[in-house]
Amino acid sequence: MSCSDHLPPVDLARVSATSILSGEHRVILQVLDVLEKLAAIATGIQHIPTDHANQVLEVLTKFADRCHHGKEETILFPMLESIQPGFGPVQVMLAEHVDGRAFISAMKEAVVTNDAARYAQAATGYVELLRQHIAKEDDILFRLADHMLTPAQDAEILEAYRRIEHDDMGDGTHERLLGIADTLATTYHIPRASDNPQIMDLLTAICGCKKG
């Protein structure tokens, strides 16, 4: 039994430092489902569907890694470590982010060299890694974080997310990447996370205009 088992799951009906990230996890899982299909195609016909593979890589690089992991690595994790120095789960998550980047690099190289076998291998490895990683964050780390953060710290984190999503990424980039993720899902007959109203609310909760 994990030490987080007695804590309630992240509340997706409330905008918070962790629910925003859990909402983004649903989109990343949707993209992983697409990636799994691309890996199967690459294995089956020994050819990479290049356009879609590049779109998936753009979403993984900019949305999953730069925006989502950026929020974790530069905002949430440092806050948790400031509350509890040496907080163990964070170190595990950071190591898995590094592993994930290696898989992304391998996929990019495989697309450039049209190496279908290498692409499928890297894609499959990435899918397995990220699915487990997301489960650990949602089921353990974020529950612990909800227990650790005060309302003031939560609000501070949300304001910092706004800076990443709008100032660093640029207005409209977040929505453009979500749109690509949804178009890919539609193409490969995968359910869109954004069709869940709670998830849609979380994905659009951080507005650059700072109203509401």
Added chain:
Amino acid sequence: MTTTPDWREQIAALRFLAHKVARVHGPTHPDAAILAEAVNTLVDTPAADTTAQAALGRRLSELTGGFRPWTGACASVHQLFAGLKTVAAALPRHD
């Protein structure tokens, strides 16, 4: 694999912006929620249903007052309306 038209990719992104604008500005601009619903409908129109696409293009224009943001509108609204104008121009016409 068929190619997705550009307007489909644009409207998929604008769906998120429309939802955000409706959530933030809906209390003072009730049409924003209706606009978000129209965008949702357009996202899922079948490729062959050009009549519905044309009608939704006209509806978007009506709901946005010819794609003109209201006075004092934020950057998100300007971005949304500009994007919808581009999409509407790319939609089939049934005049």
